[in-house]
Amino acid sequence: MKFIPTSNLRGDVMGGLTTGIVALPLALAFGEASGAGPIAGLYGAIIVGFFAALFGGTGSNVSGPTGPMVVVFAGVFATLAGDPALVFAAVVLAGIIQILFGIFKFGQFIRLVPYPVVSGFMSGIGVIIIALQMARLFGHEPEGSGTIPAIASIPGAVMDPNLVALGIGVLTLAIVFFWPKNLGKWIPAPLAALAIATGLSVMFSGAPILGDVPTGLPSFIMPAFSQDSLFVVFEAAILLALLGAIDSLLTSLVADNMTRTRHDSNKELVGQGIGNAVAGLFGAVPGAGATMRTVVNIRSGGQFKLSGMMHSIVLLAIALVLAPVASLIPHAALAGILIKVGYDIIDWTYLKRAHKGPRWDLALMAVVLGLTVFVDLITAVAVGVVLAALAFIKQLSEQQIKNLQVIDREVVDPQERELLTQLGGRVSLFDFGGPLSFGAAADLGHHVREKADGSTRILIMDFTRVPFLDLSAAKAVETIVEDATHAGKGLFFVGASKEVRSVIDGLAIATAMSDDHWFDNRKVALKEAANLIEKDQTDTLSGAAVPA
Template sequence: MYRLLSPSLKGDVFGGITAGVVALPLALAFGVASGAGAAAGLYGAIALGLIAALFGGTQVQISGPTGPMTVVFASAITTFGGSFEMALAVVLIGGLLQIVLGLLRTGALIHFIPYPVISGFMSGIGVIIIILQLAPLLGAPASASPLIALSRLGDTFHNINPEALGLGLLTLGIVFLTPLKISRFVPSPLIALIVCTLLSYFAGFNVAEIGHIPTGLPDLQLPNFTLQDWSVIVTLGVTLALLGSIDSLLTSLVADSITQTHHQPNRELIGQGLGNMLCSLIGGLPGAGATMRTVVNVNSGGTTRLSGVIHALFLLTLLMGAAPLASQIPLAVLAGILIKVGFDILDYRMLKRLKTAPRPETLIMATVFALTVLVDLVMAVGVGVVLAMGMLTQRVARESDISFDDRNGHHSHHVEKVGPGVRVVQVKGPLFFGSASHMLDRIETVDKVIDTQDIIIDCRKVDFMDLTAIFALDEMVERMLQHKLRPKVVTTPSIKAQLLQLNTAYLTEAIIFTNMKSALH
């Protein structure tokens, strides 16, 4: 009750309605682009917008269909041969996984996703949207995938509908060139939608239109799938969940920076998951937190969850009464709006720095981008993460160092005597699967040194050891024993406890010490 009576009520109402005005053309366009129809876009904007506003962790966030989520959903429909019910099963699994991610408190992990992976994926999504909307912009039927769209470009340009092209170019002109002082009050996509639709209607243009949009509340839609498709559904569901989570949490970070507040990432994931699960039950398009709509909401005065609720109720009101009017919107107009969205998604910050950015990061970004556009969204994310992990592993492995010390502390890559027949091998840095083989190769030279009876492996400056490194160390001790050497390991108390707990064959308490003095005696 306090919220409704607070001074922020006016700002929430205006912010919510303004965000709804911005969301309307985008919801219709995303619905058509997905292959599910304009109504699915509206259903998704209403259901997700309402549930995420009520249960999410970001006060001012506006949620609804977004470009990346639309591309994944369209990919699901294509994968299952046009089966809308099976695509909804993907949305259901994706929403459920988002809730699980929230319950497992993984929201903070957004900060650990490599930027080149996000950049390549988002730019790839932007290019996919642009490529897929070229045909509708020219008055030709849309294609199901970027490769098919590119292969049909010749036929598309050969069969241009001049009226559709004119409407599309006018739409592009409006959305790209409308001055900011005007678009602050009336969003340029809405201006383009109204102006170009009225022009088409009164001029009697022969162009493809959205077609019938049902009025009233949506019917219950039960997702359907077969066990033989279960693995594909789960794979696409994981992609949808991860992408929606990343998209939403990035938008939450933007909202935090504008409002000087702090969102609750795990609660946000749960709210997004609940909203997407509802979308799957009513035939709605999945979505995520939408950056542009959120910024519009804040700039228009929205300060609480009420603004997101009003945004959803505004769209619901339009659905109940104005749906027949939307049926006459030309597809070329929606294509123009979506092409602008595609250009907005491109990561210009990374693209401007491709020549100066470190080569490994550039390679990861380019690989993810190419796989996203030309191959598969799931593969792009997987390959990008694996490449980033490999690059990180290589960098961490370089931090490990193995040298041989004499009693005076002089470092050398040659074996130096510490005492009669005693050698000390000093190991520094992290010791894990990425550096274990390097350690084995280096210490193998000690076996060949004559007049050596005792070898002390000094691991006091090792940050951590993983299981691979421990087993490698155990094998190393075994090899030394076979060469009639007496190995000793000096390490920290915590690592000593870890080594003894594993109860390996050769790393026993008799050869493990926590100080050098004890090992030398």
């Protein structure tokens, strides 16, 4: 098999050409929003797009600067005072981390982030993008960096608008939201908006424009670290790597659904990492798999690596020839395009149906969204994953506890059911239906104590379906043993595997239990319990008759 398939040559070339045109205004807008400048956004699309396509694991994926990545990168750029050596050191390090993710096969783990968390931080990023661009839409720059200063700048911008900029911005919004679909097949809405807005800006001066945009090839930047900024750079690199990995793999899933193929998640992470590492060395904005551009590529005929590489070649030709024209683009036009991007990132599909789904998932999504907007992304994702995991453990443990005790009618074997009926509640049988989570283990002893009331003389613990015990589960078993001993009740263990028995013996949990209280199957244990109870006509088991 060829490294770069050529069986779909025409489709891949057309997909790359179309996607390159669609990506142009977005790359310029993302570069401007990042603080590094429009040309940095353009070269981010060129470099990340080329290398991620060449070495990645999703044939039709088109990569470049994305809303989530730009939001984080803009924060890093502001925090490090725009020092190129430090800022792009974080980008290079992020790329290396992504390569390591792929090498150590972390792709499948990154995809385990729960949907409410993904929905929350993606919607939060959409809100951030819109908030950052609102003042620019009215012809003003936000005061300070970050979401809160940007939101605080909106009232002042609204009260004192630059009318030319506002007119261009409103027209841009109208074009990107309402551009006819039949025209969009030939001229993408963002590109049309950019061309029309730039022409109006030349005709009616007064709106802030990009100004001088460097042309030619990018310069090499040697990454550097300082003792004061080492932690900030490393934290930023981890966040960029994680966010880029999640963003890319979600895009790969979309591509799989459209093309009926299956991507290689670990190979995709290696490709994204190489792209971002190289981008950092040349002062380019970091990127990830871009859903919209990937969809455009597939719909235009792109299927394989060549389409993503072709998209980068188209952008490179534009960067070398048309950069001077880009200097005339008004800020308000890019703001309008980015507001549409932010709007599209918000998970409206889920929000419209959220009230019909689990309330906890909606609450989790809202928490993550709020933390994303008002704190930071790494906190939002970390808190969201932890809360989701705790909620799952709680639900799992409640179900495990609920299903723990086996009453007569739930016993399948008729002889066992008959024995339990004859014993009339003097034997309590507990069946662990599988591995015990630490959440269930925490309440296990208390639950057994409640169910094994005063009439119970013998407890039977069935471990047949328990493949292993961790420390939490072992401590719960120890609590059951201690309670049975203290209450003078008999205790039988059934079906414990060698692994389970070795843990119980190794931790000296059941030293008071003799070997004749361990059974291979439940029926034998029930018969032994019946024999012991039959010997004690008063229904009171002496310590000698049934030692605990």
